Amino acid sequence: MTAVLNILNLHKNYGNQEVLKGIDVTLEAGKMLALLGPNGAGKSTTIDVISTLSSFSSGTVQVCGFERPFQDGEIRVRLGIVFQNSVLDERLSIKENLSIRSSLYTSVKRKSKIQEFVRLCGLQEQLNQPVGTLSGGERRKADIARALLASPQLLILDEPTTGLDPQARRQIWQLIKELRDKQNLSILLTTHYIEEAEHADDLAIISQGKIRMHTTPEHLKAISKRNRLLLYPHDTSSLCRKLNIQRISYTMGKEQLIVPLQNSFQALTIIQAVRPYLINFEVREGTLEEAYLDVLGGEEYAVSHTDQT
Numbered sequence: 349m350t351a352v353l354n355i356l357n358l359h360k361n362y363g364n365q366e367v368l369k370g371i372d373v374t375l376e377a378g379k380m381l382a383l384l385g386p387n388g389a390g391k392s393t394t395i396d397v398i399s400t401l402s403s404f405s406s407g408t409v410q411v412c413g414f415e416r417p418f419q420d421g422e423i424r425v426r427l428g429i430v431f432q433n434s435v436l437d438e439r440l441s442i443k444e445n446l447s448i449r450s451s452l453y454t455s456v457k458r459k460s461k462i463q464e465f466v467r468l469c470g471l472q473e474q475l476n477q478p479v480g481t482l483s484g485g486e487r488r489k490a491d492i493a494r495a496l497l498a499s500p501q502l503l504i505l506d507e508p509t510t511g512l513d514p515q516a517r518r519q520i521w522q523l524i525k526e527l528r529d530k531q532n533l534s535i536l537l538t539t540h541y542i543e544e545a546e547h548a549d550d551l552a553i554i555s556q557g558k559i560r561m562h563t564t565p566e567h568l569k570a571i572s573k574r575n576r577l578l579l580y581p582h583d584t585s586s587l588c589r590k591l592n593i594q595r596i597s598y599t600m601g602k603e604q605l606i607v608p609l610q611n612s613f614q615a616l617t618i619i620q621a622v623r624p625y626l627i628n629f630e631v632r633e634g635t636l637e638e639a640y641l642d643v644l645g646g647e648e649y650a651v652s653h654t655d656q657t
């Protein structure tokens with residue numbers, strides 16, 4: 349597989365402040381990578397470097413097979429970018445905004461392209477409406493339609509769902525899914541809604557200018573420290589004795605004993621060991637957000653974990 353994004357040991361300074369401290373990120377063609385991290389972690393700075401809007405101090409940045417800063421022109425024409433703040437002109441309609449944008453590209457099929465992306469983004473009814481009067485979700489879709497006009501190989505979405513209500517967020521994700529299926533786009537996105545990263549093939553967690561983990565959502569959940577095994581006993585004291593003998597640590601729940609797991613598969617060995625003492629058992633996976641917070645190690649957030657089970 350070819351990589352549309354290959355970043356190695358990327359460093360960037362703003363004055364004396366080093367904001368990117370040796371970042372490594374890769375994205376294979378046709379895949380979606382979610383860049384996660386707290387405010388000020390360096391996500392937008394990374395995106396600015398990738399999209400040629402910003403210089404960098406050292407490292408290698410290859411985008412769509414071209415290298416920064418030597419081939420910035422080649423990179424720019426292969427990117428579609430949706431910024432945190434809309435770049436559409438509020439006084440103009442969606443149609444006018446897209447027409448002006450598409451005139452930058454030489455495609456002879458300009459009109460049909462606008463129609464295609466307006467349909468894909470579900471904006472037919474709002475086509476002639478001034479952008480300033482659109483809902484947040486509609487505006488974000490119009491931003492995405494604008495980014496698609498460039499026929500990008502890599503679509504970059506900086507917080508595409510921030511500030512949207514749950515229904516509009518779902519619509520945006522439906523659209524992103526369709527874009528992947530129909531346009532075979534590679535997508536790099538940032539989000540503060542950690543559970544949304546489930547939609548991505550890979551995720552990279554960044555904090556204080558460093559990548560803390562680059563993995564898949566499934567793997568991150570599998571290694572979560574919040575995974576636990578719930579054991580429902582016939583006789584609680586016998587089960588406790590057995591667990592103590594086996595040196596398996598646990599806490600008492602209302603009707604069950606709770607065993608923290610290093611990973612989901614550890615449950616198999618424990619169940620084998622205590623099988624005769626059980627009425628039932630259950631493996632509870634931690635959420636992606638919990639696993640994410642574990643990776644950050646509480647350095648950025650104070651986590652209050654109130655789950656009783």
Ligand SMILES: Nc1ncnc2c1ncn2[C@@H]1O[C@H](COP(=O)(O)OP(=O)(O)OP(=O)(O)O)[C@@H](O)[C@H]1O
Pocket residue numbers: 362367385386387388389390391392393394
């Ligand atoms: N133009 C700039 N000049 C100086 N410092 C900057 C500039 N842009 C960003 N920074 C600093 O770089 C660091 C990383 O900022 P960045 O915007 O990349 O974080 P982020 O992860 O995108 O945050 P958020 O989630 O809030 O958008 C921050 O400390 C920020 O203050």
